[in-house]
Amino acid sequence: MKKRLGLGLLLLCLVMAALAGCSGSANKNGDAIVIGIDDKFAPMGFRDEKNEIVGFDIDYARAAAEKMGKEVTFQPIDWSSKESELNSGRIDLIWNGYTITDERKEKVLFTKPYLENSQVALTLAESPITTLAELEGKEIGLQALSSAADALAASPLHEKVNTSEFKDNVLALTDLKTKRLDAVIIDEVVARYYMSKEEGTFKLLDESLAPEQYGIGVKKGNEALLDELQKALDELNADGTAAEISTKWFGEDKVLK
Template identity: 50%
Template sequence: MGFRDENNEIVGYDVDLAKEVASRMGVELKLQPIDWNAKEQELNTGKIDCIWNGFTMTPEREKVILFTEPYLKNAQVVVVRGDSGYATLADLAGKTVGLQAGSSASDALDGAVEFKASLKRVVEFKDNLTALMDLEIKGVDAVVMDLMVANDNINRSGKNYVILDESLAPENYGIGFRKNDAALMNKVQETLDAMAADGTIAPIAVKWFGADISIIGK
C-alpha cells in the first residue's frame, strides 16, 4: 500500500492513488511517514491531513475519524513459514505470534478470543516488515497482518511464507480525515469516484495486485 523501494522512494498502490488525486485537486502531495501507534494524534494535531495507507475502517475509529467510502476489501490473516507445518489456527496453540503495534491486526486478534487465549505469547513490532523478518529467523511462529500487505510482501520478497486459509476478520480500507474536514474528505471522494468512472484506477490496481480489485463505484 505504501513502502520504500530500493531507491528509498515511497511507492505503492495508495501512493499512486494519492498522487493522482492530489494532481486533479491541484494540491501538493507530501508523503509523511508516521508512528502508526500515534496516527490519530498526528492527524488531530495537524501534522498530517489524512491517513492513507491501508487504514482499516472500524466502529471505534469511525467515532473519532471521518472516513471516505471503502476503496478496498481486506482481511486480517495469519502468515507462517512455508516449512513450519502449520496449516490451521489450531496448529498455533502454545506458539508465539507477532503483529504491528496499534494496527487492526491487534484488534482482530483481541476479537478472536479463543485463538488469542490459545497462544503462548503475542509480540508487538513497530511495523509489519520487522515482524516478518522476525518470523523468518524463527523469533515468532506466525504474524497477524493485512491480507493485502501479506500478499504484496510475499510476491515482492519471494520469501517462503504461507497465508493460512482461516482469516481472523474481514474488513474495509478507507481514507481517514479529521472530523471537521468534511469538505476535504468529500473532494477526495469525488475525485476517486471520477477516477474510477474514467478508468484511471483499474490499471493502477492491476499494476500493484495483478487485477482490478478496487471497489470504488462497484
C-alpha cells in the same frame, strides 16, 4: 527613541512570523495536502531500493490530488499515533491501508471504502501449522495498534497464544524468518506481496481472522475536504485511472466501485 521603537516593531514582527510558521495545521494553503503513511507497509506505501516512497496508495493519492488541483506530500509517521497526528493538524489525511473500524469512526471521518482486505496468519512455508487452531500456545507477532491487533483481540485465539508487538510488519516478518515467531498476523494484501517477492519463504493459513475494508481518514469537522476527496476518488473510478493503478500493483482491478 525612534531607533528603539523601530527595533521593537521588528522583534514583534519576527515573533508574529514565527508563531504563524508554527501554526497547528499541516495544510497551510488550499493547494497543498500532507498525507500520513507507514513507509514500511508494502505494497500500499513503502520505500523502494532507491529509498523513494512508492506503492498503490501512493499512486492513488497522487492521482486524487491531481484531480483536486493540490500538491501532495507524504509524511512517514509512527502508525501507533496516526489519529493524534491527524487531529493535531500535522497531517491532513491518513492514507496507507487504513482499516475502517467502528472505534476509528469515533475519532476520524472516513471516505467510502476503496479496497477489500482481511487479517490472516502468515507462517514459514516449512511450518507444519495449517490451521488457526494449531497456533494455540505458539509465538505470534503483529504490528502494534494495527487492525491485526484488533482482529486477534476479538478472536478466541487471543488468550491461547503468546503475542509480541512490533513497530511495523517488516520487523515482525524478520522475526518470523529467524524462527523467533511461529506466525505473523498481517493484512492479506501485505502478506501476498511478500509471498510474491520471497517465493517459497511464506505460506498463508486457509482461514482468516477478520474481513475488513480500507478507507482514507480525514479530521473530524473537515467535511469539505472529505467531500472534495470523495469526488476525486469517484472520478478516478469513472475514468479508469483507479483500475490502472490497481492492475499495476495487484495484477487486477480490486478497487471498490
